[in-house]
Amino acid sequence: MAISDIRRQYSLSSLKEADLTDHPITLFRQWLEDAINTGIPDPTAMTVATVDTDGQPSQRIVLLKDVSESGFVFYTNLGSRKARELSVNNRISLHFPWHFMERQVRVCGKAQRLSAAENARYFLSRPKDSQIAAYASKQSQPISTRELLMTQFHQLKQKFANRELPVPDFWGGYRVVPHQIEFWQGGEDRLHDRFEYNLQDNGLWQAQRLMP
Template identity: 75%
Template sequence: MSLSDIRRQYSNAHLTEQELTGHPIALFRKWLDDAIQSDSPDPTAMTVATVDPSGQPSQRIVLLKDVSEDGFLFYTNLGSRKAQELSQNNKISLHFPWFFMERQVRVCGTAHKLPTTENAKYFFSRPKDSQLAAYASRQSQPIATRELLMTQFKQLKDKFANKALPVPDFWGGFRVEPHQIEFWQGGEDRLHDRFEYNKTADGNWTTQRLMP
């Protein structure tokens, strides 16, 4: 079968004007809850897109760790490619690919580092082995073999077997403050429902329907 022949109808639902909320986070929370209740794997997974100084974009999957009207939270090694790119250009895009519900959400905004107190609170909420992994891996840096990584992890595990790790200064979170959020609901014959929220200068949100 040719790749161009692979297609299916999207017929689960529609998104109407009546379902829109005054603030896009309210609708996002509803869709996120639907994704979580669906029991599909990784409902909080999102694509994070950043841009390097030459204008080359890059993407990776991370997990959403909190959301409020202030924005979307995720955590990473501050030496990682995404963190380094955000330090030079904090414009960012997020994408939630809930294809199993025939839905997508696209977010455009700016990323801001979280304060040390918030980083510490979340770091110590993680399982001990996840804390150790943050120390063992210099994220995005080359390494000769996986065995070397596992050796570093085991050495740290032995060293901190009976004591707490300090909060790493090379690790932390970002809050993505959105200025545009699009909701996409698949429709039959590719006549999808798309609504875009845009934040105005006074902090309010406007909506418009987009053609599919």
């Protein structure tokens, strides 16, 4: 079968004006809970898109670690490609690809670095092997072999076998403060339901329906 011939109907649900909430985060939390309740792996997985100084976008999958009316939180190595790009251009886009529910959510906003206290609180809550991995990997930097990476990991594991790791200064989190959030619900015959929330100058959110 040709790729161009792969298609199906989207008919699981709909999104109506009556389903909207005053604040988009309220609706997002409902959708996130729906995704979690399905039991799928990584329901908090999201695509994070950043742009370099040449205007070249790049994307990667990151796990959402917190969400509130203040924004969406994720953590990373501060020497990673995304962190380097955010240091010169903090405009960012998130995408939640819940295609198994015929849903997706798109977020546009600006990334703000979290405080040292917030970073420490989350880092120390991680499993110890995950903490060690953060030290072992200089994220996004070239390495000759996987064996070298594993050697570094095991050496650190032995070094810190009987003591806690300090919170690294090269690792931390970002809060994506949104100004636009779109909810997409698949519809039959490609007549999808799309609603875009935009943050107004008065601090309130205004939603509008978009054509599919």
